[in-house]
Amino acid sequence: xxxxxxxxxxxxxxxxxxxxxxxxxxxxxxxxxxxxxxxxxxxxxxxxxxxxxxxxxxxxxxxxxxxxxxxxxxxxxxxxxxxxxxxxxxxxxxxxxxxxxxxxxxxxxxxxxxxxxxxxxxxxxxx
Numbered sequence: 711x712x713x714x715x716x717x718x719x720x721x722x723x724x725x726x727x728x729x730x731x732x733x734x735x736x737x738x739x740x741x742x743x744x745x746x747x748x749x750x751x752x753x754x755x756x757x758x759x760x761x762x763x764x765x766x767x768x769x770x771x772x773x774x775x776x777x778x779x780x781x782x783x784x785x786x787x788x789x790x791x792x793x794x795x796x797x798x799x800x801x802x803x804x805x806x807x808x809x810x811x812x813x814x815x816x817x818x819x820x821x822x823x824x825x826x827x828x829x830x831x832x833x834x835x836x837x
Contacts, residue, residue, distance in 0.1 A: 746799045755795060759788045 747755075763785050771777040797804065 743802055747795070755792060759792055762788060 766781045766784060
């Protein structure tokens, strides 16, 4: 039996494993496009943000300017967190979206180059 016949099943098994991994990753990406945070969770986030800002008006701080600065800082921080949640919830839309450039680069690299797989030499086979 030549060396190619012994290596061939291993190469085929690895190719099928890599292809199955590729198909599973693609399925997960396609599923991620249509999914997002449920509306109930968004309502909890937005209502909680509004209540957090509203509660600051019950706190007594002698200096009105300091109170407004602290409330504005809290509102800005909460607004940034809601914005970050929205961006992470829609990773394939907008300016902060995940682009397809990496996939194109890999595809071009795979299509342009030939993959050479060299098996280790058989110690029993004469050179």
